[in-house]
Amino acid sequence: METEDAMEFITQWPPPIKRPRCHMDAAHEHEGVQLFEEKEMLSPEEVLLAECDSSLSVNPLLAKWWKLKDSSTCARAQIANLSSNPNTLLNYITRLPQAQRVLEHRYNFLHKEAIRFPRPSVYTALASCCQSLGRNREGAEHCQRALHLMHQDREACCPKTQEVWSPEERGVGSPRDRDAHSQQEGVQGSKMEWYLWTSEVNEVKWLLHVLLRQADVEEKARSMQVNGCVPRGVVSAMPTPIKVERRCHEQLSCEEFFTKYACGHIPVIITGLVSHMTSAPWTLDHIKKVIGKKMAPLKRLVPSSVEWAKLEPAGVSTVQEFVESLDTVSDADMKYLFDCSLPLHYPDLMKELKLLPIYFADNLLQRTPPGTLYHDSWPSLFIAPKGLCSELHVDAFGSNFWMALFEGRKRWLLFPPEDLPCLYPIYTHSTDASFQVNLASPDLSLHPLLTLTHPWECVLQPGELLFVPSGCPHRVENVDKTLAISANFVDQSNIGEVLEELKINALMDDRSADLFEALQSMSLNKQ
Numbered sequence: 136m137e138t139e140d141a142m143e144f145i146t147q148w149p150p151p152i153k154r155p156r157c158h159m160d161a162a163h164e165h166e167g168v169q170l171f172e173e174k175e176m177l178s179p180e181e182v183l184l185a186e187c188d189s190s191l192s193v194n195p196l197l198a199k200w201w202k203l204k205d206s207s208t209c210a211r212a213q214i215a216n217l218s219s220n221p222n223t224l225l226n227y228i229t230r231l232p233q234a235q236r237v238l239e240h241r242y243n244f245l246h247k248e249a250i251r252f253p254r255p256s257v258y259t260a261l262a263s264c265c266q267s268l269g270r271n272r273e274g275a276e277h278c279q280r281a282l283h284l285m286h287q288d289r290e291a292c293c294p295k296t297q298e299v300w301s302p303e304e305r306g307v308g309s310p311r312d313r314d315a316h317s318q319q320e321g322v323q324g325s326k327m328e329w330y331l332w333t334s335e336v337n338e339v340k341w342l343l344h345v346l347l348r349q350a351d352v353e354e355k356a357r358s359m360q361v362n363g364c365v366p367r368g369v370v371s372a373m374p375t376p377i378k379v380e381r382r383c384h385e386q387l388s389c390e391e392f393f394t395k396y397a398c399g400h401i402p403v404i405i406t407g408l409v410s411h412m413t414s415a416p417w418t419l420d421h422i423k424k425v426i427g428k429k430m431a432p433l434k435r436l437v438p439s440s441v442e443w444a445k446l447e448p449a450g451v452s453t454v455q456e457f458v459e460s461l462d463t464v465s466d467a468d469m470k471y472l473f474d475c476s477l478p479l480h481y482p483d484l485m486k487e488l489k490l491l492p493i494y495f496a497d498n499l500l501q502r503t504p505p506g507t508l509y510h511d512s513w514p515s516l517f518i519a520p521k522g523l524c525s526e527l528h529v530d531a532f533g534s535n536f537w538m539a540l541f542e543g544r545k546r547w548l549l550f551p552p553e554d555l556p557c558l559y560p561i562y563t564h565s566t567d568a569s570f571q572v573n574l575a576s577p578d579l580s581l582h583p584l585l586t587l588t589h590p591w592e593c594v595l596q597p598g599e600l601l602f603v604p605s606g607c608p609h610r611v612e613n614v615d616k617t618l619a620i621s622a623n624f625v626d627q628s629n630i631g632e633v634l635e636e637l638k639i640n641a642l643m644d645d646r647s648a649d650l651f652e653a654l655q656s657m658s659l660n661k662q
Contacts, residue, residue: 427455533632543617
């Protein structure tokens with residue numbers, strides 16, 4: 136099967152922390168390698184697949200396996216009802232017992248291949264396999280071996296190649312740079328090879344970061360359990376949340392906000408501001424009049440999703456049709472107009488925003504060159520029916536954010552960044568975590584570390600604005616049908632976290648690399 140045919144199922148996913156039983160293979164004792172004990176036989180087709188191209192990553196391998204196995208109407212119906220999202224689908228497939236057995240056989244095969252033919256591609260494939268089997272620390276070690284061999288191979292082939300380029304040219308190697316140079320007439324083949332090689336290196340580095348991030352949170356969680364931090368006996372509830380503080384904007388100076396809340400990583404509700412932000416009162420009826428004929432991308436909540444906030448695409452609608460459906464929609468059909476950019480999609484509505492809160496005036500994203508990533512992304516529009524949630528998530532790239540609520544109420548449950556390991560995060564196809572826990576009905580026998588968290592809680596009222604610091608996981612429930620706007624921002628309170636995240640994202644994304652360079656330059660100039 137062609138790789139293109141398999142793409143609809145491609146993702147990455149580690150199963151639960153519990154490891155399959157292993158034994159020591161005598162041929163690998165000198166490396167301390169634990170091979171899986173294969174107690175159940177695979178079919179000949181599965182063996183051939185598990186031992187195919189040793190450079191093939193888990194993603195296309197499992198996609199091919201599912202195509203091979205998916206012959207029953209029952210199986211097709213079950214997965215069709217799960218989700219249409221490829222990452223969510225392959226998460227389901229990866230955790231099937233038979234898929235795990237195929238991956239265990241693949242793991243054993245790749246280990247033997249790595250001893251016989253120690254190539255970067257074999258170690259990278261082995262790292263990918265380790266990720267899907269929950270061996271994240273070991274997978275990171277294989278990534279490091281792959282990177283070591285890649286650098287060795289490069290130096291052996293052309294040891295003086297790097298000397299003809301500037302550090303900037305050597306350090307990026309992104310697809311954009313590669314494509315730009317390939318279009319220049321007379322580009323030397325050796326230079327093009329360098330960019331291709333650097334791109335491959337960046338992919339391995341990105342996987343290394345994902346594996347290390349997952350390994351770190353799992354090891355912190357295990358340490359808490361081993362050291363007896365989890366209360367003994369039956370615990371029936373999570374800790375009682377602390378109420379988010381409310382402050383009137385007239386008694387809250389910019390200096391106090393920055394020092395106490397932004398730098399202190401403490402959420403706060405600011406009152407008395409929202410009514411002054413727009414030239415006309417914003418209601419759902421007003422939104423219909425101004426942008427009712429505009430199209431809006433919608434999302435829906437998928438409980439089994441591995442996507443951010445468990446929200447997945449759910450088609451498009453005119454704003455008017457969507458708003459008019461809010462009172463009559465059934466629970467099964469609820470959809471969310473979620474985080475849709477006003478500057479990019481609804482400029483007429485953007486014109487009515489006459490004031491943005493002064494606390495967020497030092498937003499470095501607005502000082503980047505036009506066209507830079509996130510320069511024109513916010514504020515963004517949120518409209519939701521009563522009862523719909525966005526499940527636990529952390530806002531991307533280390534950004535702070537605020538939300539101004541115009542209509543309805545929203546119930547927020549928030550956690551400080553240091554609670555992250557206690558919330559069972561999973562890093563799969565992204566450096567942004569998804570979460571296994573069900574905070575609407577937490578199972579403390581399955582997720583006992585929830586008892587160690589330090590939650591905040593609030594019900595945001597119409598006319599109030601909530602500030603959420605960078606790195607804070609949060610869940611939001613729409614108590615009523617709601618209308619709100621929100622914006623992510625970067626200032627001196629979170630510039631360090633933002634640069635750290637963007638540096639990782641830049642390995643795979645050109646626009647993140649541009650934003651990293653722009654913000655890093657601003658940060659250095661500020662110092």
